[in-house]
Amino acid sequence: MPKRxxxxxxxxxxxxxxxxxxxxxxxxxxWEGLEVELSIIKTxxxxxxxxxxxxxxxxxxxxxxxEEALMAGSIDCAVHSMKDVPSELPKGLIIGAIPKREDPRDxxxxxxxTRLADLPYGAVVGTSSLRRMVQIRKLRPDLQVxxxxxxxxxxxxxxxEGHFDAVILAAAGIHRMGWQKVIREYFDPNExxxxxxxxxxxxxxxxxxxxxxxxxSKLHDEYTAISVQAERSFLRxxxxxxxxxxxxxxxxxxxxxxxxxxIASLDGSVILRDEVLGKPTEAEIIGNRLARRLLDRGGKEIxxxxxxx
Numbered sequence: 001m002p003k004r005x006x007x008x009x010x011x012x013x014x015x016x017x018x019x020x021x022x023x024x025x026x027x028x029x030x031w032e033g034l035e036v037e038l039s040i041i042k043t044x045x046x047x048x049x050x051x052x053x054x055x056x057x058x059x060x061x062x063x064x065x066x067e068e069a070l071m072a073g074s075i076d077c078a079v080h081s082m083k084d085v086p087s088e089l090p091k092g093l094i095i096g097a098i099p100k101r102e103d104p105r106d107x108x109x110x111x112x113x114t115r116l117a118d119l120p121y122g123a124v125v126g127t128s129s130l131r132r133m134v135q136i137r138k139l140r141p142d143l144q145v146x147x148x149x150x151x152x153x154x155x156x157x158x159x160x161e162g163h164f165d166a167v168i169l170a171a172a173g174i175h176r177m178g179w180q181k182v183i184r185e186y187f188d189p190n191e192x193x194x195x196x197x198x199x200x201x202x203x204x205x206x207x208x209x210x211x212x213x214x215x216x217s218k219l220h221d222e223y224t225a226i227s228v229q230a231e232r233s234f235l236r237x238x239x240x241x242x243x244x245x246x247x248x249x250x251x252x253x254x255x256x257x258x259x260x261x262x263i264a265s266l267d268g269s270v271i272l273r274d275e276v277l278g279k280p281t282e283a284e285i286i287g288n289r290l291a292r293r294l295l296d297r298g299g300k301e302i303x304x305x306x307x308x309x
Contacts, residue, residue: 004033004034004035005035005036005037006027006034006036006037006076006077006212007036007037007038007039007074007075007076007077008020008023008024008036008037008038008039008075008076008077008078008079009039009041009066009070009075009077009078009079010038010039010040010041010066010078010079011040011041011042011043011062011066012040012041012042013151013152014151014152014153014177015152015173015176015177016079017038017040018176018177019079019081019176019201020038020079021038022176022201023036023079023099023201023203023219024036024038026099026219027215027216027218027219030215030219031215031218034215039069039074039075041065041066041069041075043063043064043065043066062080062081062084063078063080063084063085063086063204066078066080067089067090067093067204070093070205070206071090071092071093071206073206076205076209076212077096077203077204077205077212077216078203078204078205079201079202079203079204080201080202080204081172081197081200081201081202082095082098082196082197082198082200082201082202082228082232083170083195083196083197083198083200085197085202085204087232087235087236087239089204092206092207092208093204093205093206093207094204094205094207095202095203095204095205096203096204096205096212096216096217097202097203097216097217097218097219098200098201098202098203098220098224098225098228099200099201099203099219099220099221099224100221100223100224101199101200101221101223101224101227101228102171102172102175102176102200102201103171103172103175103199104170104171104172104189104194104198104199104200104249105171105186105187105189105192105194105199106132106169106170106171106186106187106189106192106194106198107168107169107170107171107174107183107184107185107186107187108166108167108168108183108184108185108187109156109159109166109167109168109169109182109183109184110159110165110166110167110184111159111160111162112165113165113166114184114185115184115185116136116139116140116166116187119140119143119165120165121142122142122143122144123143123144123165123166124143124144124145124146124163124164124165124166125143125144125145125146125164125165125166125167125168126145126146126147126148126155126158126159126163126164126166126168127145127147127148127167127168127169128147128148128149128155129168129195130243130244130266131193131195131245131264132168133145133245133268134245134264134265134266134267134268135192135193135245135247135262135271136168137268138268138271139192146164148164148167152169152173152174153177155167155169156169156179156182166184168187170194170195170198170199171183171186171199172198172199189249189251190251190260193247193248193249193260193261193273194247194248194249195246195247195248196228196231196232196234196235196246196247196248197228197231197232198249200224200227200228202228203216203219223252226250226257226280226283227249227250227252227257227283228250229283229284229287230250230257230259230283230284230286230287231248231249231250231259231287233283233284233285233286233287233288233291234248234259234261234287234288234290234291235248235287235291236287236291237287237288237291237292237295238263238291238294238299238303239303243306244263244264244266244302244303244306245262245263245264245265245266245268246261246263247261247262248260248261248262248287248290250283252280255280256277256278256279256280257277257278257279257280257283257286258275258276258277259275259276259277259278259286259287259290260273260274260275261273261274261275261290261291261294262294263294263299263302263303264302265302265305266305266306270298270302272294272297272298272299273294274290274293274294274297275290276289276290276293
């Protein structure tokens with residue numbers, strides 16, 4: 001084993017710490033005698049909690065400071081939610097491993113209602129995601145959708161206290177925290193598209209650090225990596241960020257992969273959806289192809305209107 005002790009960078013929220021502890025336990029279980037120390041780093045996204053992510057703009061709100069620490073050598077590797085990682089990494093950094101994906105679906109949490117269909121007319125639904133907003137409004141245009149920021153435990157508390165009739169969250173975070181009992185409904189990812197990389201974790205390392213790569217590569221799951229590669233390729237081709245409602249998910253079917261994608265206008269008046277089939281070895285190509293199809297069908301105009309190009 002190359003190293004006996006390594007430092008793992010993480011955000012400080014309860015969920016981020018839980019995710020990092022999962023990776024720590026996996027690494028220490030894979031390598032006898034290895035000691036993994038957690039280093040908590042506060043990111044821009046953690047510091048600004050009262051403004052919608054789309055309004056802040058920019059990319060890498062939850063990873064920038066951690067990547068700076070990684071490049072400076074003060075940490076050996078970092079754990080991110082792949083949905084927070086920009087499609088282009090800083091020079092000199094790579095994703096060294098992607099462990100097996102958690103449940104990628106979005107879920108409904110409510111103190112009073114068991115399904116989205118059960119919410120009364122005008123009910124207030126909270127979410128931090130433009131992608132979720134437009135899909136909720138498509139399914140239930142009568143609902144009042146409001147921005148809800150904050151850590152997972154904060155958002156759950158807001159709905160339990162009655163500030164919202166329901167909130168839409170990622171199943172993965174709730175599962176990792178062991179809070180499954182709060183989930184009322186799981187949304188079918190065929191219909192309600194998740195975010196790119198949702199449910200997947202990435203372990204980021206320095207590209208030239210072969211010792212750390214040899215350690216983290218034991219945690220790599222090829223099926224998850226192929227899925228995330230296809231989804232991130234789709235996002236990269238669109239050059240999209242959190243200011244645009246974009247959803248994408250990769251499905252494995254009979255030895256092939258099916259990639260479904262969506263791009264929508266900010267008000268949800270235009271929602272473009274399509275899908276592409278192909279071989280797992282063509283994940284990057286399939287993501288590019290799906291993105292170009294949606295761009296040609298009106299996605300280019302949507303992006304231009306948002307970014308003022």
